[in-house]
Amino acid sequence: MQQEVIIVGGGMVGLSLSLMLAKQNIAVKLLEAIKYPNYDDANLAPYHSSFDARNSALSRRSVQIYQELGLWDSLQEHATPILQVHITEQGSFGKARLKAEQEKVESFGQVIENAWLGRVLLTQVQKEKNIELIDGVKVTSLTQTENEANIEAERDGEKLSLTAKLVIAADGRDSFCRKALGVGASVHDYDQVAIVTTVQTSKPHDHVGFERFSHLGPLALLPLPGEYRRSVVWPVKKGTEDEWLGDENDQHFLDALQETYGDRAGKFEKTGKRFCFPLSQVLAEKQAVGRVVLMGNAAHTIHPVAGQGFNLCMRDAYVLVRYLTEQLAKSEDIGEPSMLLDYEKSRLTDQQRVIKFCDSVVRGFSNQNPILKLIRNTGLLAFDLIPGIKPLVANYAMGLKA
Ligand SMILES: Cc1cc2nc3c(=O)[nH]c(=O)nc-3n(C[C@H](O)[C@H](O)[C@H](O)COP(=O)(O)OP(=O)(O)OC[C@H]3O[C@@H](n4cnc5c(N)ncnc54)[C@H](O)[C@@H]3O)c2cc1C
Structure with missing residues (x-):
């Protein structure tokens, strides 16, 4: 049987990651709290509220990833x-x-x-046969046993119970999943x-x-x-x-x-x-916990001073997909906790470099001391x-x- 992955959060990271997984033939259930609009090809608006008035500077690496997904032309x-x-x-x-x-x-x-990025990603997700998109659904509980992770969610007053070998929590800076796992975060x-x-x-x-x-x-x-x-x-x-x-x-x-x-x-x-x-800067104390991985802003929210936050998330997502694909190629458990810990370890150097860089630019240039200015x-x-x-x-x- 195909091993399915649940992603909580269909913001820029959740949508991009689900497309990366689908491309590798990995089945995804994507749960998003907000109800997405129906896009009509003849009309660019309305935009999704997660894809607001912001614009993102995409690094060359992020552009390459979208090229690999066949989305860059759009x-x-x-x-x-x-x-x-x-x-x-x-x-x-x-x-x-x-x-x-x-x-x-x-x-x-x-x-x-961002509004255009969101629209292109969402339109593609809706076409993907490997992705089941459930929007307007709020995750209210996340627990796990040795063999699976369990999610409870609410949609229009109805309760949903879902189980998967792997849950990826891309539910943003104030991540419900991070809290449900009991993972602390350092906040500045x-x-x-x-x-x-x-x-x-x-x-x-x-x-x-x-x-x-x-x-x-x-x-x-x-x-x-x-x-x-x-x-x-x-x-x-x-x-x-x-x-x-x-x-x-x-x-x-x-x-x-x-x-x-x-x-x-x-x-x-x-x-x-x-x-x-x-x-604010919000850094999760752990990113891989049992069968759950924190991704995107849920793992690390950083200052936008150098336009690095989303680009860093894209590199995390790309590497995670590589780990999962290799795991499946060996016919092994896609949510194997030790493999997820290896993934986390492999990302720390890049993450810490970007986090330190952005933080020190903000702090360094905020100080008006004349010697520091010189x-x-x-x-x-x-x-x-x-x-x-x-x-x-x-x-x-x-x-x-x-
Ligand atoms: C002003 C500004 C400018 C920026 N500019 C850049 C830039 O130029 N370049 C760059 O690389 N980065 C930039 N960033 C950073 C970038 O915006 C973030 O890295 C990115 O938005 C993170 O996306 P995300 O999907 O992780 O989180 P979010 O966009 O917060 O998405 C989380 C999603 O999870 C959903 N959700 C939450 N809780 C639940 C739940 N319980 N159940 C179901 N769904 C749930 C939410 O509805 C939401 O859709 C900027 C940030 C800011 C603030």
């Missing part, structure tokens, strides 16, 4: 490449620049609208929220991604499809978000971007609706001048050093 309809990255600090002279051409790569990655609240929107500028973006560190927070401005459209991710101090949200603050927000950014992008002409996301400036200058540093950092950001 995804790239609403994606745009990053050909250069400029890193600067407001009020400082240092600057770091990376060019794809110099690093001998086509691009550093692609920026995609950055005391920030990310203001996210799309803006239009008078200068074309020329496929340049900007990261600008300001006294308000590190501002990321990424190119979007359409020459003048850019994605903004701006972490600001928690409690100040009301100043930036709401239509009445459109001009105030555009002025703040202009002041922070100078004329690098030309005039900030228009802004879309702003959304805000609280920022060190940062010198660091940014050195980055631009010392041969050999750039390819290292570029490979890392592209997700190719996993």
Whole structure:
């Protein structure tokens, strides 16, 4: 009999992982709490609420994975490449620049609208014969015995009981499954929220991604499809978000971007609706527990400063699928706890490197101490001048050093 896997959570990670498993002929039951909309091919909206106004910078490695899944042709309809990255600090002279051409790569990655990513993934999941998608179902209990994991869930007041050899919990930062397993998490609240929107500028973006560190927070401005459209991710101090949200603050927000950014992008002409996301780092103390593996934000939620969170999750998912495929090729138990522990161990180096990198960028640039500012400036200058540093950092950001 085919060994089925249950995935809890059909966000970006759960959907992507289910497609990776289905491609290897592994049967998946995917449980998602929210009811997905019915997409009508003639109409792009409505978007699923998990695939909100955000845009994601996909690393080259993530793009390669979607290419292997045969999804990249559809995804790239609403994606745009990053050909250069400029890193600067407001009020400082240092600057770091990376060019794809110099690093001998086509691009550093692609920026995609999450709403489009979600739509393409969901449409494909619905077509897959190896995936049974059950949406509008909330998992309320997760237990396990030596031989199986058991799930109870509720759907429209009805109770469901499900059993599998392996459960993958991709149920987000506040993961119910993590708590049900009794797995603790270390939490660091950055005391920030990310203001996210799309803006239009008078200068074309020329496929340049900007990261600008300001006294308000590190501002990321990424190119979007359409020459003048850019994605903004701006972490600001928690409690100040009301100043930036709401239509009445459109001009105030555009002025703040202009002041922070100078004329690098030309005039900030228009802004879309702003959304805000609280920022914290949440790291599960364990990722493999018996027959359950934590995946995605349930395993590690990190600061979006360098656009690494989802890319890291994609690499985790890819490696897990390899472990499971090898297990099945040996006709062994797909939920074998020691194999899952091996998977976890194999991912720790990459995970810790990314987690440390993102955390230290946020903490390092948040400090306004003049001596630290000088060190940062010198660091940014050195980055631009010392041969050999750039390819290292570029490979890392592209997700190719996993
Ligand atoms: C502002 C911002 C910008 C970002 N930009 C980037 C970027 O540019 N590049 C990048 O790589 N990463 C980026 N990230 C990180 C990225 O968004 C996350 O890594 C990613 O969303 C994690 O997806 P997930 O599927 O693990 O979690 P989620 O999207 O939270 O999905 C979890 C799913 O589980 C479901 N669920 C929860 N509980 C239950 C239950 N009990 N039963 C059933 N279902 C349940 C939820 O409904 C949800 O659909 C960014 C993050 C933020 C906040």
